[in-house]
Amino acid sequence: MTDNTNAISLVDRRRFLKLAGVSSSGLILGATLPNFQPAWADIAGTAAKDKSAAPLNLFVSIAKDNTVSIVCHRSEMGQGIRTGLPQVVADELEADWDLVEVVQGLGDKRYGNQNTDGSRSIRNFYTTMRTMGASARTMLEQAAAQLWSVPASECQARKHRVHHSASNRSASFGELAELAATQKVPAEDTLVLKTPTNFNYIGKPVATYDTPAIVQGKGVFGQDVILEDMLIASIERAPVLGSKVAAVDDSAARKISGVVAIENMDGGIEPPLFHPLAGVAVIATNTWAAMKARRALDIEWTDTSHASHDSAPFIETLKQRVQQPGKVVTKYGDVASSLASAAYKHSATYSVPYLAHASMEPPSATAVVKDDHCEIWACVQVPQATQQHVANALGLTPEQIKVNVTLLGGGFGRKSKPDFAVEAALLAKKMQRPVKVVWSREDDIRHDYFHAAAASHFESAMDDDGQVTGWQQRTAFPTISGTFANGVEHPSNGELSLGFADIPFDIPHRQCETAPAEYEARIGWLRSVSNIQNAFAVCSFADELAHLRNRKPDEFLLELIGEDRHIDPNQGDFEYGNHGASLKDFPLDTARLKQVLAVTAAKADLTQKGDHVQKAGEGWGIAVHRSFLSYVGIATKVAVENGRVAIKEMHCVADVGLAVNPDRVESQMEGSMVFGMSLALMGGINMEKGAVTNSNFHDYPLLRMQQSPKMSVTLMGTEHAPAGVGEPGVPPVAPSITNAIFAACGERIRDLPVNKHLQLV
Amino acid sequence: MELTINGKVHQVDVDDDTPLLWALRDELKMTGTKFGCGAGLCGACTIHINGNPARACLTPIAAAKGAKITTIEGLSDTGDHPLQQAWVKHNVPQCGYCQSGQLMSAAALLANNPTPSEKEIDSAMSGNLCRCGTYPRIKAAIQDAVHYYNASEQQEKQGGE
Ligand code: FES
Ligand code: FES
Numbered sequence: 001m002t003d004n005t006n007a008i009s010l011v012d013r014r015r016f017l018k019l020a021g022v023s024s025s026g027l028i029l030g031a032t033l034p035n036f037q038p039a040w041a042d043i044a045g046t047a048a049k050d051k052s053a054a055p056l057n058l059f060v061s062i063a064k065d066n067t068v069s070i071v072c073h074r075s076e077m078g079q080g081i082r083t084g085l086p087q088v089v090a091d092e093l094e095a096d097w098d099l100v101e102v103v104q105g106l107g108d109k110r111y112g113n114q115n116t117d118g119s120r121s122i123r124n125f126y127t128t129m130r131t132m133g134a135s136a137r138t139m140l141e142q143a144a145a146q147l148w149s150v151p152a153s154e155c156q157a158r159k160h161r162v163h164h165s166a167s168n169r170s171a172s173f174g175e176l177a178e179l180a181a182t183q184k185v186p187a188e189d190t191l192v193l194k195t196p197t198n199f200n201y202i203g204k205p206v207a208t209y210d211t212p213a214i215v216q217g218k219g220v221f222g223q224d225v226i227l228e229d230m231l232i233a234s235i236e237r238a239p240v241l242g243s244k245v246a247a248v249d250d251s252a253a254r255k256i257s258g259v260v261a262i263e264n265m266d267g268g269i270e271p272p273l274f275h276p277l278a279g280v281a282v283i284a285t286n287t288w289a290a291m292k293a294r295r296a297l298d299i300e301w302t303d304t305s306h307a308s309h310d311s312a313p314f315i316e317t318l319k320q321r322v323q324q325p326g327k328v329v330t331k332y333g334d335v336a337s338s339l340a341s342a343a344y345k346h347s348a349t350y351s352v353p354y355l356a357h358a359s360m361e362p363p364s365a366t367a368v369v370k371d372d373h374c375e376i377w378a379c380v381q382v383p384q385a386t387q388q389h390v391a392n393a394l395g396l397t398p399e400q401i402k403v404n405v406t407l408l409g410g411g412f413g414r415k416s417k418p419d420f421a422v423e424a425a426l427l428a429k430k431m432q433r434p435v436k437v438v439w440s441r442e443d444d445i446r447h448d449y450f451h452a453a454a455a456s457h458f459e460s461a462m463d464d465d466g467q468v469t470g471w472q473q474r475t476a477f478p479t480i481s482g483t484f485a486n487g488v489e490h491p492s493n494g495e496l497s498l499g500f501a502d503i504p505f506d507i508p509h510r511q512c513e514t515a516p517a518e519y520e521a522r523i524g525w526l527r528s529v530s531n532i533q534n535a536f537a538v539c540s541f542a543d544e545l546a547h548l549r550n551r552k553p554d555e556f557l558l559e560l561i562g563e564d565r566h567i568d569p570n571q572g573d574f575e576y577g578n579h580g581a582s583l584k585d586f587p588l589d590t591a592r593l594k595q596v597l598a599v600t601a602a603k604a605d606l607t608q609k610g611d612h613v614q615k616a617g618e619g620w621g622i623a624v625h626r627s628f629l630s631y632v633g634i635a636t637k638v639a640v641e642n643g644r645v646a647i648k649e650m651h652c653v654a655d656v657g658l659a660v661n662p663d664r665v666e667s668q669m670e671g672s673m674v675f676g677m678s679l680a681l682m683g684g685i686n687m688e689k690g691a692v693t694n695s696n697f698h699d700y701p702l703l704r705m706q707q708s709p710k711m712s713v714t715l716m717g718t719e720h721a722p723a724g725v726g727e728p729g730v731p732p733v734a735p736s737i738t739n740a741i742f743a744a745c746g747e748r749i750r751d752l753p754v755n756k757h758l759q760l761v
Numbered sequence: 762m763e764l765t766i767n768g769k770v771h772q773v774d775v776d777d778d779t780p781l782l783w784a785l786r787d788e789l790k791m792t793g794t795k796f797g798c799g800a801g802l803c804g805a806c807t808i809h810i811n812g813n814p815a816r817a818c819l820t821p822i823a824a825a826k827g828a829k830i831t832t833i834e835g836l837s838d839t840g841d842h843p844l845q846q847a848w849v850k851h852n853v854p855q856c857g858y859c860q861s862g863q864l865m866s867a868a869a870l871l872a873n874n875p876t877p878s879e880k881e882i883d884s885a886m887s888g889n890l891c892r893c894g895t896y897p898r899i900k901a902a903i904q905d906a907v908h909y910y911n912a913s914e915q916q917e918k919q920g921g922e
Contacts, residue, residue, distance in 0.1 A: 078856030078893045207852055214857035215845040217793020217833030221858055224792035232787070257776065286775065288783040291799075360797055360805060360858040360892045409795070409858025410892050441798040663852055667898070671855055674894025697802035697890060706883035708896035 058110065059089060059132045066160065066174035068095045073105035074125075075116040075381045076210065077359075077411035078671070079726045080664030083209045084122055085129055088660060091201040092133025092194060094157040095173070102209050107383025107403035116381040117416050117525060118579060119628040119724025122660050126722050134191045143180035144171055159200075203718070205663030210407065221409045222364040222379030227434040230366065231260055233427050234290035234438055236297055237267075237279035237447050240690035241521050242304035244268035244278040252296040253282060258289025263430055265423065268302070271486050272522050274389050276423045277447060283431060287438050304690065309520035311354055311453060311687040315751075318455035318517055319349050322474040326513035327490060330501045330572030333509035335461075338470030342461030346548055350458075350537040351751045352734075354685035355451035356700060357526055361409020362439040367424035369394065374401045374428070378421045379408040386418040390425045401425075412675075413525035417449050445700050446692040449524025450685055452477040452517075456537035461509070466549040468560060470509040475500060477533065482519030489516035491530070497577030499534035499627055499731060502569040504590055505542075506562025510572070521687060527675060528727040531627045535731030536680075536738075536752065539623035543739040544748065553622060553739065554601035564591035579628050579724065586629040592717055593631050596655050597624045599714060600633030603651035617641050618648070621739025623732035628724025630656040631717070634673070634736040637709075640745040645754060646761035647677060647709040647737065655717030656725050666713040669729045673711055676733020678703045681754045707760065764825060766791070767835025773822065781825050782806045782817035785832060793833035793861050797890070804889030807862035807869075808832050814869035816888075833861035836868060844868055847906035855893035863889050867903050871910050877903070 059071045070086040086102050089095075105111050113124070137157045144162035145152035148169055155164050163170040196203070213219050238244065250262045260283050267278030280297055284290035339345060365378035367390075374394055380386045383405050387398040394401075408415055420437055428435040439447075454477035461470030479495060481488040491514055493501075501512050526532070546556035566587040569576040578586060604620035617640050624633040637649040652669045659665040682701045686693045694700040738749040741758070749757050764771050764784065773788045782799075785791045785808075797805030799818045806817040809831040836842050844867050847853075854860045863886070870877055870885035877885065882903050891899070 076856075078854075080855070205852075207849070208854065210857060211849055211852060211854055212840060214854045214860050215848045215864060216836075216840045217791075217861045219857050220792070221795075223796055224786075226790055226792070286779075286783060286787040287796075288775070288779045288787070358892060360803070360856065360890065361795070362797075407858075408856060410856045412892075438796075441800070441803075667852065667855055667895070670897055671894035674896060675892070678892075696798055696800050698800075702890050702892060703894075703896075704890065705886045705896045705900065708894075711897050 057132055057136055059129070060093065060136050062173050062177040064174045066099055066172050067101050068093065068099055068173065069101045069103050071103045071105045073111035073114055074121045075383070075405050075408055075411065077116065077381065077408035077415070079668055080208055080661060081116070081121050083206055084661050084664060085125060086209070087201040087206045088126060088129040089133040091199055092130045093137045094159060096160040097201060097206060099160055104405055107387045107405070109384055114383050115385065115416065116411070117413060119726045119728065120580065122722045123581070123629065123724065126660065130193055131188065131191060134193050135186055138186045138191060139180045139183045140173060140176050142183040143176045146183070147171065147176070147179060202660055203658065203662065206661055208664065219407050221361050222377070222406045223361055223409070223438065225366040225377040225406060225436060227366060227368065230434040230436055231283050231285060231431055232287045232290045232436050232438055233281045233283045233423070234287070234294045234440070235265060235279045235281040235423060235443070236294050236299060237277040237443065238301055239446065239692070240301070240304050241272065241306045242268050242270050243301040243307070245280060246300040246302045248280050248300070249298040250280070253293040256289055256293040256296065258284045258286055259293045260284055261431065263427065265426070268304070271482065271484055273484060274385070274417045274419045274422065276419050276426065281427055283427060283435065290438070291440065306520045306690040309687055309690040311685070314520070315351050315353065315453050315455060318453065318476045318515070319351055321515040322455045322457035322476050323349060324515065326474050326515040329496055329512040329514055330569070330574040331511050332572050335470050335472050335509045335511040338461045338509035339459060339472065342470060343464045344462040345459065346545060347457070347459040348541055348544055348750060350456045350533070350540060352454045352533040352536060353683065353752060354453045354521070354687065355526055355679055355683045356445050356448045356685050356694070357412040357414035358445060358700060358702060359408070359410030359412055359414055362441055362444040363415060363420040364436065364438050365421040365424035366434060366436040367421070367428035368434045369425060369429040369432070372396060372400055374425055375404070376401065376421050376425060377404045377406055378418070378424070379406050379411070379415055380418050380421060381408065381411045381416040382418060386421045389418050389422050393422045393426055394429060412527040413529070414448060417524055441697070442695045445685070445694050445696065449483065449522045451526035451532065452479070452523050454530070454533035456533060458537065458541040460541070460545060462545070462549070466551070468507050468545065471505065471507045472511050473500070474513040474515055475533070476515035476517045477530070478517045478519045478523050480523050480525065483523055489518060490514045493575050494577050495530045496574070497569070498530040499538065499625060500530065501572065501574045502567070502576060502588060503538055504567055504588060504593055504626065505560045507560070512572070520690065528627060528730040531625065531727070531731040532679065532734070535623065535625040535627070536734045539625065539732060539735030540738055540750065543621065543735070543742065547742065552606050554597060554606055557597055557624070558594060561590050561594055561597070564594070581629055585721065586723065588626060592655050593624060593626055595716065596631040596633045596653050599716065600624060600635050600651070600653045603653065603712070604635035604637070617744055619740045619743030619745070621736045621741070621743055623735040623739060625728070625732045627731055628728045630654060630723040630725065630728040632728045632732055634732040636736040636740045638737065638740040638744050640741060640758065643758055644761050645741060645758045647707065649710050651712045651714070652729060653714045653716065654729060655720070656715070656728070657720035657723040658718050659715055660722055662715060665715060665725050668725045669713040670711055672727070672729025673733055674703050674708060676730045677707070677737070680734035680737045680752055681760055683753050762822060762826060764822065764830060765828070766830045767832060775822065777823040778821050780818050781808070781820040781822050781830070784822050785817060791832055791834055795858055795861055797859065797862070803859070804862040804866060805859050807865040807889065809865060809869055812869070812872060814866050833865060836864060842868065843906040843909035844871070844902065846909065847902040851898045851902040851905065853895050853898040853902050855895055859889060859891045859893070863891065863899055867899070867906070871903070871906065875911050876907060
């Protein structure tokens with residue numbers, strides 16, 4: 001576990017009341033969250049709807065009517081975090097979930113890290129949230145003890161009340177909050193956390209907090225923000241990275257009724273960071289007028305060096321490069337001689353195209369700028385980075401930028417880049433009125449921070465017994481580092497820690513290398529990041545070897561993984577990321593991987609050795625992968641007939657450690673399967689002359705209901721600490737599909753997506 | 762122009778070619794109907810026009826004149842439409858952005874075909890994308906709602922006899 005040690009201190013109540021304008025009294029605790037010092041806390045509890053609510057700490061306030069407000073400081077994008085984190089606090093607090101109100105935290109560094117990415121909200125804040133709940137509970141118990149003149153040890157919080165059973169008295173949390181403010185704050189080492197058998201909510205499928213609003217159309221997403229006197233902006237952006245506006249004829253656009261202004265947007269900056277792209281913004285009184293006028297613009301763009309980038313030949317080039325010696329990343333033994341002396345050798349080259357996030361809600365942000373203050377409402381995964389980047393653009397400090405995080409209509413990593421919020425801020429400043437920037441679907445698909453197109457190459461040596469003795473792997477893809485620095489052509493260690501340098505196989509001679517790839521378009525994190533291409537290639541190649549040796553894929557994989565052990569990928573002369581966690585707390589544990597593999601294999605009908613091609617036209621494939629500290633296996637059944645493929649069944653087996661909310665973990669795995677099917681079967685962004693040729697869901701299709709098979713999710717390993725959930729389900733999906741296709745019809749698909757090779761049913 | 766939405770008459774002052782979607786969202790501030798693609802490809806903007814499912818992004822308001830329009834805000838008064846209840850029971854939504862459209866497509870399906878087969882569900886829902894991948898739960902919730910729905914229809918009929 002990440003150690004979020006809490007130093008709890010009593011806050012000066014008067015100071016708080018003055019800052020927050022709170023009229024009643026209460027109890028305030030401070031806690032040291034990662035990355036910041038306690039600086040109590042003008043924001044604590046102010047987000048509660050009832051402003052008279054007594055703030056117990058940064059995350060909890062209690063109103064006299066007994067409503068407990070719990071702050072969620074991370075962004076909700078469908079993963080259920082506005083339920084998961086508050087349910088942990090509520091459990092330790094002994095609050096009644098029905099009386100809990102969830103409050104979205106503003107962007108503020110006092111909350112610690114708010115970047116909702118890397119599948120880490122629960123694993124990084126589980127202990128902190130428990131401590132926050134436990135300390136507030138303890139102070140409520142102390143208050144009751146004082147009220148009844150009994151020892152605190154005899155008072156016990158249970159379901160929103162504190163009880164003294166000896167005298168048969170009890171008081172509600174609302175009644176006690178005020179008195180609790182006068183209590184001594186318990187030292188952290190005196191706090192007693194609940195034992196898991198007493199959990200009311202942790203580990204239980206608590207219903208998603210926002211669902212009742214969402215089914216009535218009442219959820220407020222970034223696109224839904226409406227302010228008094230607000231204008232709408234639609235922006236035509238430079239089609240090619242680095243390009244700027246050379247000339248614009250806006251005479252026709254200006255004639256469209258509703259148009260208020262047409263403004264050039266600066267841009268064309270490299271490295272692109274989170275800067276807005278260059279473009280021309282149409283600002284109008286309504287969205288339709290802005291969109292219509294934008295179509296009437298006639299813009300000439302400046303030339304850039306990226307205007308010769310064509311993605312299809314680029315991928316072919318990468319595939320050539322990974323077949324040549326590259327830059328060594330990790331090295332175990334002597335691969336060259338093991339290959340030279342091999343009884344059998346096999347090699348294969350794989351590729352994955354550029355991919356777009358295509359979250360259902362296109363990006364959108366609304367801003368108001370007044371003098372030295374800016375307020376933003378946006379569907380961002382990174383409220384603090386939004387403060388920073390908006391501040392830079394406006395020449396203000398982050399503290400002068402207030403960022404309200406709306407619900408996110410999907411994020412998947414796209415909304416970790418607040419370029420759209422910066423656009424809104426710049427236009428709001430120019431217009432001196434509230435401005436909402438509305439991205440269209442075409443904007444979203446063409447101006448994404450794409451998942452990198454990637455090529456991978458593998459070569460293996462086997463001895464006479466079919467044992468794999470040597471393993472060479474090489475990868476090339478434009479790195480995310482290119483978004484932050486010019487001229488970087490090799491992947492970062494962070495990217496190579498995602499299923500590349502940490503493959504869990506016990507092979508004596510092994511070498512990982514990279515080859516260069518040019519940065520030609522904005523690249524960013526997409527749900528599970530480089531694990532996508534790495535798991536696809538590794539799990540495909542292992543399957544190829546199994547079939548070549550006439551072995552059952554699961555048995556062969558078990559052998560490749562080898563003994564139960566903890567692997568340290570740092571030993572191959574590599575600096576391993578381990579998703580930001582220590583290997584001591586979250587080891588790379590082959591026993592857990594093998595358990596997941598065994599359960600996954602049991603879901604599939606993997607036929608006996610020598611008979612791997614199943615009933616004509618149908619086949620099963622499996623893949624297992626560790627990422628985000630979790631272990632996930634996928635078993636897929638496909639049917640292939642007359643060159644048309646259908647997914648028949650898909651089963652997910654996931655060891656994510658303790659599932660704080662098993663229902664949301666299952667839904668994330670269901671979603672990961674669908675996300676993985678979309679990318680494997682039909683995902684692909686095409687670029688010509690540096691510009692994206694896809695535009696909407698007709699040419700960047702996503703899986704639809706009739707293509708979505710019967711699915712199941714099996715959770716295991718819940719005795720371990722909570723690990724990542726949102727992303728680790730995605731990587732094994734694609735190789736399980738292509739492995740199943742091979743089993744069904746003998747066709748080995750090495751270049752995604754599948755629909756380049758077979759039609760989809 | 763006059764529009765009848767969820768049983769109420771609204772005045773909107775926009776160009777005739779304005780899609781109903783933007784009249785709803787910008788003019789009437791009814792943001793339950795979502796913008797996902799603007800091209801009839803995702804179903805996020807699904808509403809009912811005279812009881813039939815339609816994409817608000819492709820429906821010019823001129824074409825909606827005189828029609829009975831229902832949006833997610835009018836699917837039920839208190840969120841207790843059988844489908845809304847089934848959605849809560851199955852905890853369907855993830856991000857939730859597609860769900861207004863999903864519910865409106867499903868509601869139109871059940872209103873016109875109270876006992877849809879799995880194939881009929883697939884085909885009625887095929888125009889509604891969910892990037893979060895809630896398809897298995899949407900399907901289960903529709904199948905579950907079919908029971909409530911038919912039970913409550915039955916009751917209504919019996920009540921009328
Ligand atoms: S927004 Fe209308 S179908 Fe996508
Ligand atoms: S729930 Fe997110 S798009 Fe459907």
